[in-house]
Every structure is written in structure tokens, then in C-alpha cells.
Amino acid sequence: MRLQKFMAKAGIASRRKSEKIILDGRVTINNTMIKELGFKVDPKKDIIKVDNKKIFLEKEKIYIILNKPVGYITSVSDQFNRKTVIDLVSKVDQRIYPVGRLDYDTSGLLLLTNDGDLTYKMTHPSHEVNKTYIAEVKGIPNNEELKQFKEGLKIEDYITSPADINIIKKDKGKSTVKITIHEGKNRQVRKMCEKINHPVIKLKRVSFGDIRLNDLREGDYRFLTDKEIRYIKDEINEK
CATH class of the missing domain: 3.10.290.10 (RNA-binding S4 domain)
Known part of the structure; x- marks a missing residue:
């Protein structure tokens, strides 16, 4: 091996x-x-x-969904002694690590596991898994801005893939939007919103493919159901 x-x-x-x-x-x-x-x-x-x-091969595979709060690093450890997502699952005996990442100032759905093969496949660029976010942004995007967001935006040295964005609430001077992307570049949602002149105020990931946060409280976690585990494995094996 x-x-x-x-x-x-x-x-x-x-x-x-x-x-x-x-x-x-x-x-x-x-x-x-x-x-x-x-x-x-x-x-x-x-x-x-x-x-x-x-080190030894893990005998039992662990799959966890965590509702990450703002203010936690998506890492196993941090050289500056900041709080990490592993601090929130300290009761889990097995050594686990995050699948992908969520920014320090972003909350919501994060998967953790000790299944290295699955992590590799789920985070590989060839696996276009939809990720859905609820964002509170400054201002209210107009139709042209929404169109640009959906068709792709030039950010730094790349053009984003087609995405989905819908306004779900309008307030004075700000709005709440639902965004779905399948890429996972660094701070991509924030950069996309900035590009159309509507910077993010708050950002929360609510789903990863068919796995949804639902009513899981912030800072809490649960083990994935057998159905959710089958979904993940079927999803990566089909691509």
C-alpha cells in the first residue's frame, strides 16, 4: 500500500x-x-x-456533521492556539479531521471523519458537490448583478462556474440571499458577493449535497445516518 x-x-x-x-x-x-x-x-x-x-489503520469509520460557529478554525490544530472545530467534538475518541473547510468567520455545516479515502474524493475538484449557503449581504442585488453571479464572475485569476443565487428577504440597506455553488475555492462566496458590489455581512452553509443542517444547533454535532453515509459514498463513486 x-x-x-x-x-x-x-x-x-x-x-x-x-x-x-x-x-x-x-x-x-x-x-x-x-x-x-x-x-x-x-x-x-x-x-x-x-x-x-x-500509527495504525482505523477500525471504525466515523462520519460527523457539525454546525460550526463563527470564531473556530477549520483545522485539527492551530499554531496560534485559536479554537478549532476539533474542540467542539472533544468527546469523540477517534482522531478525526474536517472534510474541506469553512472560514473562521463563516458558520454552518461541516463534515468531519477519519475516512481518508472519502475525504480525498470529496474534496477533489472532479467531484462537483453542490454546497448551499444563506448569506446576509449589504444592499439588494439587481437583476443584472444576479445574472452576472449566475453566469460566472472573474475573480483574481479564475472565472467562477455557473452558480445559483436567489433573494429570499429584503431589508432596509441589506438582503438575505440563498447561494448554491459546487466549487470550493478560498472564500469564494464572499469574493463573488464582493464582485457584484454586495459584500457579505453573515454567511452560513446549510447543505452539502443532500446532507442538510436542518435544526442542528450551533456548536452541536451528530453522527451521520446510514442513509447519509450511503449518499456520500454513492455520490463519489458515480464520478
């Missing part, structure tokens, strides 16, 4: 992040540092360590 695949299956990180850990010289096999991507390991014979701690 390739080393980065073993690390992902062991719940260390996604394959992509596991590759970085390897290149950073944090992995040893039988007490020898390995910095070669694709190095083959035998989980039954080799002693594999990350940061000098032996």
Missing part, C-alpha cells in the same frame, strides 16, 4: 495533506525517515510513525 494512502486510512489526514507531511520529513518507517511519495508499506510488518508516534 502506498504510504500516503495508508496514512489517510489511518486517519492522519487526507492523501494530499499526508503527502505534505511526508515531504516535511515527519514520517519514519522502521525508524528510517521517508520523504518519498508513493513509497510502498506493509501495514502488517512495517512500523510506521508520524511525529514519532506509531
Whole structure:
């Protein structure tokens, strides 16, 4: 088995992040540092360590949905000692990590798991999973601005894929919109709203494909149902 695949299956990180850990010289096999991507390991014979701690294949796969509050970092740890989403699931014994990310100042649906293969597939650009957000923005977008948002916007060095946006509430000087995108570039929804001159005031993700936040309270989490787990696995296997 390739080393980065073993690390992902062991719940260390996604394959992509596991590759970085390897290149950073944090992995040893039988007490020898390995910095070669694709190095083959035998989980039954080799002693594999990350940061000098032996790692094993996870026996039980964990799938969690969390309603992330604003003010938490989407990371397993933080060098500045800021609160992370893992602090909110401290009662879970297995080592888990986020699927994708939500910005520090964005709330809502976040998936966490120890299934490295699934994380890799779900976050790969080829898997266009719809993500829906409720955003409170400054002003009220007009028809032309909504059209531009839906057709694609030039942001920095890329043009966004077609998206969906609908006004669901109008207030004095601001509005609430429902936005659906399938890309996941850094702060993309905020940048798109800024591009049409309606900066985000509040942003919350409410669904990830067919998995919905519904009435899960902010800061709380629950385990995915069997139906939701099947949906995720079917979704990634079809693409």
C-alpha cells in the first residue's frame, strides 16, 4: 500500500495533506525517515510513525456533521492556539479531521471523519458537490448583478462556474440571499458577493449535497445516518 494512502486510512489526514507531511520529513518507517511519495508499506510488518508516534489503520469509520460557529478554525490544530472545530467534538475518541473547510468567520455545516479515502474524493475538484449557503449581504442585488453571479464572475485569476443565487428577504440597506455553488475555492462566496458590489455581512452553509443542517444547533454535532453515509459514498463513486 502506498504510504500516503495508508496514512489517510489511518486517519492522519487526507492523501494530499499526508503527502505534505511526508515531504516535511515527519514520517519514519522502521525508524528510517521517508520523504518519498508513493513509497510502498506493509501495514502488517512495517512500523510506521508520524511525529514519532506509531500509527495504525482505523477500525471504525466515523462520519460527523457539525454546525460550526463563527470564531473556530477549520483545522485539527492551530499554531496560534485559536479554537478549532476539533474542540467542539472533544468527546469523540477517534482522531478525526474536517472534510474541506469553512472560514473562521463563516458558520454552518461541516463534515468531519477519519475516512481518508472519502475525504480525498470529496474534496477533489472532479467531484462537483453542490454546497448551499444563506448569506446576509449589504444592499439588494439587481437583476443584472444576479445574472452576472449566475453566469460566472472573474475573480483574481479564475472565472467562477455557473452558480445559483436567489433573494429570499429584503431589508432596509441589506438582503438575505440563498447561494448554491459546487466549487470550493478560498472564500469564494464572499469574493463573488464582493464582485457584484454586495459584500457579505453573515454567511452560513446549510447543505452539502443532500446532507442538510436542518435544526442542528450551533456548536452541536451528530453522527451521520446510514442513509447519509450511503449518499456520500454513492455520490463519489458515480464520478
